[in-house]
Amino acid sequence: ILNVEQSPQSLHVQEGDSTNFTCSFPSSNFYALHWYRWETAKSPEALFVMTLNGDEKKKGRISATLNTKEGYSYLYIKGSQPEDSATYLCAFNKAAGNKLTFGGGTRVLVKP
Amino acid sequence: GAGVSQSPRYKVTKRGQDVALRCDPISGHVSLYWYRQALGQGPEFLTYFNYEAQQDKSGLPNDRFSAERPEGSISTLTIQRTEQRDSAMYRCASSPSTRTTQYFGPGTRLLVL
Numbered sequence: 001i002l003n004v005e006q007s008p009q010s011l012h013v014q015e016g017d018s019t020n021f022t023c024s025f026p027s028s029n030f031y032a033l034h035w036y037r038w039e040t041a042k043s044p045e046a047l048f049v050m051t052l053n054g055d056e057k058k059k060g061r062i063s064a065t066l067n068t069k070e071g072y073s074y075l076y077i078k079g080s081q082p083e084d085s086a087t088y089l090c091a092f093n094k095a096a097g098n099k100l101t102f103g104g105g106t107r108v109l110v111k112p
Numbered sequence: 113g114a115g116v117s118q119s120p121r122y123k124v125t126k127r128g129q130d131v132a133l134r135c136d137p138i139s140g141h142v143s144l145y146w147y148r149q150a151l152g153q154g155p156e157f158l159t160y161f162n163y164e165a166q167q168d169k170s171g172l173p174n175d176r177f178s179a180e181r182p183e184g185s186i187s188t189l190t191i192q193r194t195e196q197r198d199s200a201m202y203r204c205a206s207s208p209s210t211r212t213t214q215y216f217g218p219g220t221r222l223l224v225l
Contacts, residue, residue, distance in 0.1 A: 031211065032211065036216075042218070043215075043216040043217055043219070044155070044203075044216045045216075046213045046214070046215060049212070049213050089155075091154070091155075093211065097167075097168055098145070098160050098162075098167065098168065098210050098211060099145070099157040099160060099168060099170075100145075100147075100155075102154030102155050102156070104153055105153070105154050
């Protein structure tokens with residue numbers, strides 16, 4: 001059983017503040033780490049796919065880093081806005097196979 | 113189409129009935145995946161296809177669940193003799209090739225009474 005853990009489960013952020021949260025995954029048999037943004041009642045929206053140790057990806061005010069040796073990834077939101085409120089899911093793709101194993105998500109609520 | 117589509121969006125059925133859930137992937141996408149998502153949790157893998165070939169069905173909970181993609185495009189997930197514990201959101205995703213970004217559909221919310 002693969003353990004993909006996200007922490008915290010939820011967090012409240014004041015508008016304008018920056019925040020970050022963690023995804024931890026098995027460090028062996030790694031192929032890729034995916035980040036998704038998911039608003040309830042909508043489809044998960046792909047943010048990043050990261051494959052190399054040390055990878056950093058950025059999309060607007062959202063960025064992510066990857067450490068495959070120790071098995072974690074951080075997602076950062078700079079200058080949070082109310083529209084950033086969503087659940088952020090990470091998913092691990094191991095070396096053999098195509099399936100994604102998802103973490104439980106971090107629910108972010110940005111308060112105006 | 114522009115994105116992955118699924119039908120029906122909502123399905124209410126009685127325990128013991130069979131249901132068929134449909135997924136129409138993004139045109140040209142080779143790989144198609146089925147996931148199940150419980151309330152408040154991340155998606156859980158069920159099965160996936162490359163073209164028409166089912167490559168991995170290790171996530172199907174039991175033999176009441178089956179999936180097919182006969183022409184390498186549209187896929188159907190069938191649940192026979194539904195049980196209340198089958199109630200969940202069933203999501204389909206597709207990707208241009210293996211091991212690339214998976215694009216998710218809106219899901220089918222299944223409620224078994």
